[in-house]
Amino acid sequence: MKRFLISFAVLTLASAHAEVAVKAATTTETKPEVTSVGDSILRVNITAQNYNFYQPWEKGKPGTRRGLGVLLDNGQVLVSAQMVSDATYVELEQPKTGEKVPGKVSVVDYEANLALIEISQEKPEFLDGVTRLTLDTTSNAGDELDVWQVKDNGLAVSTRCPVLEVSIDNYFLSGTPFLTYELKGSLRYHAGSFVLPVMKDDKLAGLLLSYDSDEQISTVIAAPIIDHFLKDLEDGDYSGFPTLGMGFSRATDEQLRNYLKLGDESGGIYVTTISPNSTAAKAGIEVGDVLLELGGHAIDSRGNYEHPDYGRLNMSHIVRGGSHVGQEMPLKIFRNGESMELTAKMTRRSPEDFLVNPYLFDKGPRFFIAGGVVFQELTRPYLKIFGDQWQQRAPMKLLWALAHPEDYEKDGREKIVFISRVMRTPATLGYESLSHVIVDEVNGKKINNIQDVADAFGTPDGPIHRVDIAEAPHELILDARMTAEMDERLKQAFRMRELQRLD
């Protein structure tokens, strides 16, 4: 979400200097033209509504986003995922005529930051005359690409920019780096377009993610990633990009290498964490192993490999760019002074597989309210309500759970259930100041996810409910009858549709 806002702000700034920038630029040119390439571009208008993590029964105020999409040869419109996150209404618009039709997000991948929009069945003729694009996955450093925009009058215009570098960078979620093109050149910003198609001749080479007007650098989602996304869809079932589920550190220090008896080996990275049930765990990789080769590529001591086209790249591209879920990949590791060959069957850890969901879009946070005590499952977006400095300011126990899930996963927790706040009712008298405490048990039942809380409240301990929390005062006691009464009143007073969201 964050990245999205930044990109937008940067582009807005750029518009202020647009005229100057264009004149100053010598390597770029902006020329209005009507071509078949420009005819593949549609405006995309999105209304989006975030969930309120503080009052999880509510949605926030709807907002709008405008961007551009391109029609692909599968008849769907490609946009970035950040564009359609939490979308409540999707609309496509012909730039020239202003004609609009409703659309629907058919598939979205927030990690790869890609989404497809389907046109409403009622108006198939809307796409008549719109050019369908195919991909060009061959772009490399030194190539010239055209960044396309649509002016207010509906005219499509392009700016030619050279590719400076092909590298690996986060798209808009942290911790999920993908192949990125970096373009150099000043862009004149035209209102209403912050996701911009990037073309190589008459084919789609990528989607522009962000533009830095100071450096005049654009970052672009690279076509090979779009290609991977589309190929994944061919069987009608989207699996997503595979992940190793492994953390690593550089193994550059000579003393470390001697200690590990790496001897003549020159590369390899040191494995520091393995997520449970991940590709790496299933392949048999262990913490302390040194990963020497991945998918037949030698990994250097900083975690890079030699890509035949792009040169030195972060090894994450071998996994995300070069393999699909279900495929097998050979690995070579070094353990106890010997190298070993392993085979990994590629899997993907979905956000639900994490103790703390790394992101959550298009659905609300799970919660359960009892008498005014608000239970929630911890997610990374919840922590972000503490603002820009959330990594310093969010409650430290919750931050620790995010950083060290293994401490909680080892006793069987699937999610961290915590009391996010206590609403003031007669049932919760005396407990009002409690917040952000992790819940261990309810009515004697161990809590591994929010469903457990809902189940446990169904079986009170006689006339009371007992909630065991991980810190003082360790146990909260609620009157069962009063809790039920207050639930009804809260529903009424706060206009809650439900007192819970369990899935």
Next chain:
Amino acid sequence: MTIRISLLKPARLLTALALSSWTVTAQESSEPEAKSGAPAAKSAPVGPPNTSRDLYESIVEIECASLVPDYQQPWNGGRETGGSGTGFMIAPNKFVTNAHVVADNTRLLIKKYGDPEKYAAKLLHIAHDCDLAILECSDPIPFADTKPLDIGDIPKLESTVTVIGYPLGGRRLSTTRGVVSRIDFQPYSHTGADLHLAIQIDAAINPGNSGGPVLQDGKVVGVAFQGISGAVAQNVGYMIPTPVLRRFLKDIEDGQYDRYVDLAIGDFDLINPAQRLALGLRQDSSVGTLVASVSNSGSCDGVLEEGDVLLKIDGREIASNGYVEVDGEFVNMNEIVERRFKGDKVELDILRDGQPKSVEIELKPFDPYLIQANTYDKRPRYASFAGLTFQPLDRNLMTAHSIETMAARYLYTFYVQDELFEERPEIVVLTSILPDAINSNFGGFQHAVVDKINDKKIKDLQDLYDAVHPAETPEFYVIEFVGKGLPIVIESARVEAANARIRATYEVGLDSYLGSAEDDTPVIFN
């Protein structure tokens, strides 16, 4: 509902208050100094001062040169600085001032009213936890005729008090006047981790007033010690009330200061009806507060249990919010414990599993909280190895190094609450790296917390020192850190040369200082 850990307050809460300290003088009459053994002044004065001149002569200016330790480069001696405050005579040749006036001192001088001389003085006792100290003039003659001040009681709200001292704004004695605004528990900013009774007054208190007396009807009713600075507050000054001063003077009667004692429990207001019923309490009463936590190694360890309900302390009923009635006023039950000493006992009536019970608690100080208190009069402890500096984590260290790594912050914050001191009496942090070929790839480890060295758990700095000075030299030193998968590996064959090189280059005098009573005794220049 509030959770209190007796008198301890998490340090980070206190820092927000931006208290600044100053010195004021307070004194008590005829308080015999049991231990000092200093010769009593020949002509012992009789009775309290009865003229302004007498009064002013009992109030002195204290000039302190101090050595502030260098936690960033702990092998250095520190930075010399100085300041001045106020003090007052409470017994022949015995002067009370604030601990923060004389902390880390290397030279103390006393200046008498109307006398241009500066007299060398000696620190007798210092109580950092309540910001009080007592000193004497090395030569008793100059104060032979000075009359000690009498110590009074807690002044009434709205009554007028006078502050006398040597604050900034001029060189001569200054007096200001105000009223008593509030009497309440307050954080004492000197340690940043202690909370005691304090009295707020609206008389101007400025730097230099610290340690000086606040007077009413010719008697000392408080020791001026801190205020709130900045634009947010005006005319907010605080003084240490006489119960705290009296406690200090009584504590040192046996010749040493034993610090405050603490129940070392957390309590929780028992307000919820369902909770009260479940604990077996009557619905129509408001007696009883919950024992929410009991700290290991604290006074109540093994006697109280989590879930007990406290009903009475020394026969006084404890209300559901933890307050007791003393002399018609409702005060926190900790006020009862505040006045007690190490080894004293309190009786608690409790309810356990619905059954009434009476238990006796022998009171003692609770040390683990000191990690969150500012430390004075001690040299920083450290061990340097292969250019890596290791230091035990405490408040001074957090501040000096601006430590923000998650593991260090977590262990520091929950050290007391989660009883992390049981597993690690000291949290040893890699605070800095003096760059050298042996450690050129270790940058990512700065401010990490040491977990193990060669598989041995590091529980304090001594453990670390021993682990890097083993009887038999291993081939590698493998240092593991909390929450980090990657260890630091150091080849022992390289260590000796690197140590010598680094110590010479960076002028690291001693490769370690693990603490010793002698070394912590300051060098005094008198």
